[in-house]
Amino acid sequence: MSLTQEKCLKMYTDMWRIRLFEEEANRQTNLGNVVGTLHMYCGEEAVAVGVCANLRDDDYVLGTHRSHGHCIAKGAQSDKMMAELFGKATGTCRGKGGSMHVADFSLNMLGANGIVGAGIGPTTGTALASKIRGTDQVSVCFFGDGAAARGTFHEAIAMGSLWQLPVVYVCENNGYQQWVPRKNVAVVDSVADMAGSYSIPGVSVNGQDAIEVYEVIAEAVARARSGGGPSLIEARTYRFYGHSLGDEQQYRTEEEVEERKRNADPINILRDFMTERNWLTSADDDQVQQRAGDEITRAAKFAEESPWPEMGEVGTDVLFDAKEVA
Amino acid sequence: MSLTQEKCLKMYTDMWRIRLFEEEANRQTNLGNVVGTLHMYCGEEAVAVGVCANLRDDDYVLGTHRSHGHCIAKGAQSDKMMAELFGKATGTCRGKGGSMHVADFSLNMLGANGIVGAGIGPTTGTALASKIRGTDQVSVCFFGDGAAARGTFHEAIAMGSLWQLPVVYVCENNGYQQWVPRKNVAVVDSVADMAGSYSIPGVSVNGQDAIEVYEVIAEAVARARSGGGPSLIEARTYRFYGHSLGDEQQYRTEEEVEERKRNADPINILRDFMTERNWLTSADDDQVQQRAGDEITRAAKFAEESPWPEMGEVGTDVLFDAKEVA
Amino acid sequence: MTVMAFNEALREALHEEMARDESVFVMGEDVITHGGPYKVTDGVAEKFPGRIFETPIAEAGIVGLGVGAAMAGMNPVIEIMYLDFITCAMDEVVNQAAKMRYMTGGQASVPMVVRLPCGVGRLLAAQHSQIMESWFMHVPGLQVVVPSTPADGKGLLKTAIRSPDPVMFFEYKRTYTHKGEVPEGEYLIPFGKADVKREGEDVTVIAIGPMVQKSLEAAVLLEDEGYDIEIVDPRTLSPLDTETICESVRKTGRVVVCGEDSSFAGSVSEIAAMIAESCFSDLKAPIVRVGSPHVPMPFSAELVKHVVPEAANVVSAVNRVMS
């Protein structure tokens, strides 16, 4: 898919929608409306939008504990997502999953996941399903740099390669694994360098630049869709917030974070790109932000006004309810 | 350690001891004295002896389901091993382990293992112990090419590298994983090529040639012992028997096996090497075989005449018996 | 009805389901080469090309792929060569497959069958002889199925493959060669429905898997002692048919619960606890459990015979509840 103004605008808009969604969720946490925890994606938005702009609705996406951005970029509704974070009955998962399990199966967004590295096998499995059925759906797996250490990475990618499955493995390397800098616990810097062990292409991109992500992923998706097998793409990125809410971030300096916000905010980088091409006026920009802001305000209102799940919900969805069978 | 005639003779002798031990165990299976199953090591002996000739008694070795050779090369007694295969009370594991769990902790041979790939983490752990204690013991892990697919390979080797532990990872690539040719299920040919993912040296050697194995391992052991961290060594080898007893071997031709036996028998290869150097006369050779044969005959007799474990053994060794505490 | 071995009955069920539904496929180690060690997947590669995948040795990967394929609407039937190796894929089974429907508020369905050859077979010691039914019973979202006869094997495997939720399907290795009559063609056994394998008046013996056969043998011996025992085979441990069990207990007032696995925190413990809670007033005697001692499986044949429970253990348990 070639890069158009429209596509850029969509990516730009979605980055704002993600950013504002999370900032609102954070605010709602302080108000006590969102409980549990949030793994903020802010700063990494270019990866989600750059990847998902290459996908069709019927392509599969699986995420991580840090998946608000993946969900929104794949098309999930912010109001239902916010309601999920509140634990309300109107949430994407009817309040049963929360932030770490947001999913929208109608969009083949098969869910965030609370277990690091646990999505890599299942995404390879959705790709296997497409291969068996002979469809041209592509599967995309997001995972962190920490997840690349897990055995699931090793086992699943090898099978993706063995059967030449239509899957793109997207590692979001944000340089940290919870409270530990990657360099303290990893022996290779770039996760893309591990691709050789699986005989698949490995590419590292600047994950702050939506355009760069978009173009590299475009190639990987095209390869996957046409039967050329998997790719491993590392997007080097940075998270602006702590690992999860309440993180004191003793492992990095405020200066480091401020510097990244100043020089590597993916929203600014895409804005500059579009402005240079006259693809975005300042009025357009205002409108994008205004609309995204309104949407998120509505989402919070929707979540707040939504009912709690009923007590009986505790016992449903454990198994398929036989009564529902035709 | 430099290669001496004595060392060669030791390796040559141990290869015969392994070969005859297994052939006897096989015979005893047909007699109904050995039950369960055997994973025959015949054909791969050069790996075990080439590795262990570089080790001290206090160096750690962990094995696989196919570990008769590793045990003998590390110094385990063939009579107790045979008794273990019989399930007798005098066995290395008092009859509780059998062929897949032969171990001799007095030699720091910490055991064969029935779970593919399960020794890689623990061997990295024995190396961690040496590092913490500040000893210069080296740890060696044997594992098959099939094991390289497991997550444990990926997780443990990365930690071995991260902490620069004194460990040598020895992959015995015999081209098969139970009944499946490696090429059907693996996406890289040489396991050594995966070393890059862990920033450690990876070397592939001819596993039929004890000398080649010896020299490459000598370097890896020296590096490990002097604080230079781990290595991944792939020994390309071949098993002369089926995966385990009773294997019909539909997955390979008899010609293939015969050709390998003819051209790649590690015993012949080392014999030729020694003969060329006048390190082994034909009389020496006869003596080696004679002695090994006698030893194994005695081992079988010992096993046969040994008592069965008493019924009460069922319940011991589950936990350390508190009564034994001083 | 045809007489066939347990593994043949399973193979028949698998073939029938694969013919019926294109979304059923097979994955596992060595499943093509010899149809797996127990030949349950034999012939699949020839009859259903492209629907069987022989994998690297990577159980976490195998089950992980299965979860994804299932969420995408396929029906994977996975063979774990020995149950013991499922320990390498517990996250995939427990945190992924079992919880996916719940965590997504009902959006996900994981129609995956995990076949688990278990228990002693050839003597292969502690890492190749486990059972662990109670682990999976304890995980909400999983169904735990334990057929004891070829007919049950066929009927339950077909139901398992059609189930919209994950099934842990236990196949006792020692029973693969057991023969029995098996209904031809369409034959489905519902989950959560115990089967009274023998009617009797004096003692309820609840028997799991191979203990059904051993209890039947014990029943013959006990007849001579004048005891008429009823044998209830739960067939599925989760869901557990508490109704049929309690009905039998109400009749006899005496209970023996038999499994081949260690009883300590084992599947038999749940059944005993349930009865002690639900049928207390009907009980005339202690609830006695029969199972292995709480030890790893030893290798030596001389030791193994003191571990695996046999008909004699059932006999003495019945004597205990009758005394």
Added chain:
Amino acid sequence: MTVMAFNEALREALHEEMARDESVFVMGEDVITHGGPYKVTDGVAEKFPGRIFETPIAEAGIVGLGVGAAMAGMNPVIEIMYLDFITCAMDEVVNQAAKMRYMTGGQASVPMVVRLPCGVGRLLAAQHSQIMESWFMHVPGLQVVVPSTPADGKGLLKTAIRSPDPVMFFEYKRTYTHKGEVPEGEYLIPFGKADVKREGEDVTVIAIGPMVQKSLEAAVLLEDEGYDIEIVDPRTLSPLDTETICESVRKTGRVVVCGEDSSFAGSVSEIAAMIAESCFSDLKAPIVRVGSPHVPMPFSAELVKHVVPEAANVVSAVNRVMS
């Protein structure tokens, strides 16, 4: 005696044992940076440099290394950030650590402690709230320890670290901040010794982990109803102190078994089954279990409150066995 929080008591035990024995070391994710999420390993890096290892995210690797280090004579104390992640290392726990001594005929010793923060804490849903005590009880070769107070936490962790065999050490996340008196210095609690946390005449309440505190609360409420309950805290589920439990049951004749985990095939089931087998003639009423319903942990606070058992559940169970 000093008053301290549960996590502080554990930290004290760990520091004391590391000072006492050079072979004790710590391994886990994020154990240096903040002393782990619950600060149990706080200060170790400073006081015992070279004896704490912050790892990649690789639970199978972590426990695997622990097994090897332990076999080589070290005493690893491993933190699994959340119990749920132990699913990624079940082979290492179950097939390696637990069975090594047995399979090697007594040659191997695996003195490893695996610390398992478990249960609900902040609301993190199904993959961050599990307990699974019964899984590990069912594995011969493992010891399962569940402290319910800061003092027990200290005494049991010190014993665990000195044990020559692997210990699965359960730490309920919600109790980390609970305070209590803790003996200073050397304080060891033997395994297999239950503690009667309250004496009473009418009902034996066997309570695990946080249910001890909730049962104590229930006892106060039940006093008003005229019921005098005895609370037995097993402290170690394997080995299980059947003697102390049965002694109490013989006295009261009525039993409630309480755990926070799902009861179905849970730790409470073993205790109930044991009593139904060993103390039948002493029983005057059904054995009632208190636990979570058999569902994954939901996220919504509104749902969670219907899952986790509280003092009120103990009260109604006692009422049931008294009626």
